[in-house]
Amino acid sequence: MDYKDIIDIVCALVTTSATVILAFLTSRYVKLTNAIVEESKSSRDPLVYVDIEPSHHYVKLVVGNAGMTAAHDVKVDIQDEVKWERLKQHVFGFQPRERLQSGIPYLAPHRVLQYELGLPKWQELKEKDGILKITIKFRNDRNVLxxxxxxxxxxxxxxxxxxxFSNSNKDIVRAINDLERSSRQKDTSLKSALHHFTQKKCPMCGEGISLSAKKCPKCLEFIEAAVPAQETIEP
Known part of the structure; x- marks a missing residue:
């Protein structure tokens, strides 16, 4: 075996090794690209959540979607051993369950729904029997459950x-609306005051006209200029 054969063998081994390494790196790159694509898709998936919000002794169940896309066929199943108050034949705490179990067909992004869950017996509420076990099921746009x-x-x-549980955003919006309403009222009062000083009434029809107007634009009557009274000097 001469040097030429040895060089050919070495070149073949190097080429084979480079091909294997390149194939391995390519497969890793493809897997990484697929993972990035899936991560990008999942970042736009709906994110359905539930929460409890007490309000004047009542308990509200909050169902919202914090994701970037809509959630479909949202179902909420509630299991609990909470003691609820009774009103005649109605037991609080069970009213919205059938509607939630039957499903919310479409929950838009950033949409929040509130349900009056009921009035628990707060005085008898204990840590062990105050637990709500809530199961949430929903599908994304790709029908993945x-x-x-x-x-x-x-x-x-x-x-x-x-x-x-107060909403600071609503408080800010309410304050801005109150400020705008107050500003509009001040503007109206100012315009009314300016209108009083820059206009006069037509002696014929009572329409407001300019102080320098000689003819009323409504009744078309000429307005006589007021002649200043002459002073008389007694001898």
């Missing part, structure tokens, strides 16, 4: 101030 389980303990809301 997502299922989540969460537990909410109602007893943890006993010592929480109701101000914790």
């Amino acid at each position: 997502t299922e989540k389980l969460c537990q909410i303990n109602l007893s943890q809301y006993l010592a929480i101030s109701m101000d914790s």
Whole structure:
């Protein structure tokens, strides 16, 4: 075996090794690209959540979608051992369950729905029997099913101030609306005052006209200029 054969063998081994390494790197690149694409798709998926919001002793169930796309066929199943108040034949806490279990066909992005879950017996509420087990099921635009389980303990809301659930954004919007309303009222008062000082009434029809007008644009009557009274000097 001469040097030429050895060089050919070495070149063949190097080429084969480079091909294998290139194939391995290409496969890794393809997998990484697919992972990035899937991650990009999942970042736009709907994100359905549930929460509890006490309001004047009542309990509201909040169902929202914090994702960038709509959620389809949203179903919420609630299992609990909470003692609810009764009003005649109606037991609070069970009213919205059938509607939630039957499903919300379409939940738009950033949409929040509130359901009056009921009035629990707060005085008898204990940590062990105040747990709500909530199962959430929904589908994305690709018809992929997502299922989540969460537990909410109602007893943890006993010592929480109701101000914790106030919406600061709504308060800001209300303050801005009040400021705009006050500004419009001031503008109206100012315009009324200016109108009083820059116009006079037509002696014929009572229409407001300019102070320098010689003819009323409404009744077309000429307006006589006021002649200043001459002073008389007594001898």
